[in-house]
Amino acid sequence: MSSEPPAWVDAVLSRQRFTAYLAATGGDADAAVELEWWNLEVAAAFVVPLNRLELALRNALHPVLAAMFRRPDWWYSAPLDDNGRRKVTEAKRALVRLHGRPEVADDLVAQLTFGFWISLVSSTYHRTLWVPALHRVFPGAARRDLHEDLRNVLVLRNRIMHHEPIHHRHLDADHATVYRLLELLSPAIVGELTGRDRVPAILARRAPYGSSPAT
Template sequence: MSRLPEWMQNSLSRPRLRRSIRAARGDARVAVRLYWWNVEVSAALFGPLHCLELALRNALHNTLVHHYGTRGWWSVAPLNEHGKKLVDDAHRSCRRRRVRTTEDDVVAELSFGFWVSLLSRGYDRHFWVPVLHRAFPHYRGRRDRLYDELFSVVLLRNRIMHHEPVHHRDLAADHAKIYRLLGYLSPELAKEAQAMDRFPAVLAARGEVLRGTRPPQF
């Protein structure tokens, strides 16, 4: 770690930088480039993740509103205790910021993980079979496969949002998965997002960045 700039160790933390050092096999110059490329590629994944998270929550919310006949469907739906707690937490969070809280405020406050949890095994007979399969008009597979893919994207999203390393992952597969899932919800949105997506160029430039022939940029 002594070869890294002192300001970098102090500002970004030694434990965090050690991960890049290990991946770079002890070469501090490559480790610094890898660290910044990790920030760059994480930023490039934000757009596709943004589209998937919003499309998923709106598709599930709208389907449940139609099924239960109320925009506050969580008040009558068979949520488990953890789900009810997350909804209560969202209400409290909204009330701290607003005098009046609407159902749309609560929907926006609920996490990506909450929405994906509605597709988990415990909700199979309550949500998936009677109603939520309709939220995925372009999917014909099993619920468990869909849930597993979405849950893996939640984990990726959380790593990115908490500024953790993702450079060790098969990011091309992650990227393809995001678009596959988005296509189940809205092929039109997937096409629109891909037209603006800079991830392929960032991924392709990894080698240049690590060699120092192209600077990382974000």
């Protein structure tokens, strides 16, 4: 059992970030290094199903909202709250920086964040968007449960994108949630994804430490 991490840890991870892995392994630096590598591997594997889910969500909501408001740039007619309008403005500014031309609806759809799309099925828009239109995207789903699932996935996705530890999460449950949402949005993609998804195999050989998710 080693209490000192290898030299690359300070240069690449920083001692402060490595502390979380040391805490999870009882101060065993060698085990902490293995846990950090495993965390990186499972995080990378999750990117694939999360990609399918994020794309499926926005591509399911956009046409329904465009039909509801009878315009492809429906965000100008939809009753977005302050946060929603801010995210649209940020996306428009990003497109100007990227393309240097006026916005195109399809480009803005791709630029809007995962969090923005998830917010559209929140309680904020229950009467204005869910009841008249968006419930059709998720046949039989309860909006509150759906939003909770999406929010949990968003937390996972953001931790992965910011290179944060996820080993302490209930990753089997997270994985099941992603598939449950995909079944609602695009059952056809589930079969395609299953054969390419590396998450189950990596979870099956979970590192010895970090195997008891936080409650």
